[in-house]
Amino acid sequence: MTDAQDRRVVALVTGSHFVNHSYLVMLAPLVGVLAARFDVSIAAIGLAIGVQNAVVLVLQLPMGYVSDAYSRTLVLGISLVVGTLGAALTALATSYAWLLVAQLVLGVGVAGHHPAHYPLLAAVSTDENRGRAYSAHAFGGSVGLAAPYAVVAGTTALDLSWRVAIGVVAVVGAVFAAYCLLRFRSVDDEITRPGLAERPDERPTLRSVPGRIRALFRTLASSGGILGLTVLAFLTSAAAWAIRTYTPSLLVRGYGLPDGTASALTSAMLVVGAGLILAGGGLTDRVGAGPIVVGGYAALVVVAALLATLSLPLAAVGIVLLLSGSISFSRPARSTLADRLSRRADLGKNFALVTIGISLGGVVAPPVFGYLVDTAGLTVSFGLVSALGVLSLALGLRIVRDASFAVPGAAAGADGD
Known part of the structure; x- marks a missing residue:
């Protein structure tokens, strides 16, 4: 491997994260528009977003298995190509049923990005720079989360259709997918594929599937740290999905901002988070994962609680810029903990398990918070976001404390490959 090749892999994986996260949230800034277009409730559009995340959840472990056992770039290719197809189908939707199907296809694509990304990053990073590698990756994802809001703000200003906004996201994804897969053709096999010792001795058969599934769950259940991180990922994902999906509603209905301004401010919030x-x-x-986890989740509690009052002066609404950033700040620390608590042969599966927590948050939060916004109001909804921050802080402290004892053994096992 060369330093140039390592940097190329980090850059390509970061770009893939940008594209996949753009696909994840491209409906969020259009919730109100799509509800009116298809004559359904806000909660129904939240359900469409939940369908996408449900598919991502179901396919995490299968994608993680393929990544760990056969090819990381195969999973990456599936992610980019099928995700782009789902985005294109979304732009062409003519009914709510079509929208649901398009989100299902999109979910099949998005499902592969974390199980492919994290093993690729682990293959080209070391203990000295792993946090920065994961932060570069997460930065790309956060900018990807901001991009659809910026696109919608731009198309709204130009009086263009919602289809144009989603079409722009799909075209950008298609161009990057072609470039990324072409560039990965020259990356060494030791990066793009698992080591020989980690590959299965024989091809799986229908008869062997139950045994393989039992072995997989035994491996996953043996790591309390990874299971704790999965629950933490669920809590923070639920908070993040509520923030990404309903912050525009908070700003419009709670603070009286125009739609375009609300989308632009939400996009700026996600850029600050990046x-x-x-x-x-x-x-x-530099300082370890513990202080970063505590600082990030404590900030989430405070900022969400302040916004939930709906009584901040309009000049102080800029505090919304820190809302998703409080979660984003701690994300590299969470990824670093997952890496250090994993054996190299289990990286794809362990990160797939953590992503199940992330996806489950995406399944639950959009429809649940959509219902709460419709029925209980914005104060209750964003007060619940603050409560999720409290739970995240408590669990994060517990995981960091336990990891301080478990990490040396895990790291030794990892380095022994």
């Missing part, structure tokens, strides 16, 4: 990811990654390498 910058805080880079800060969090650098600090994780």
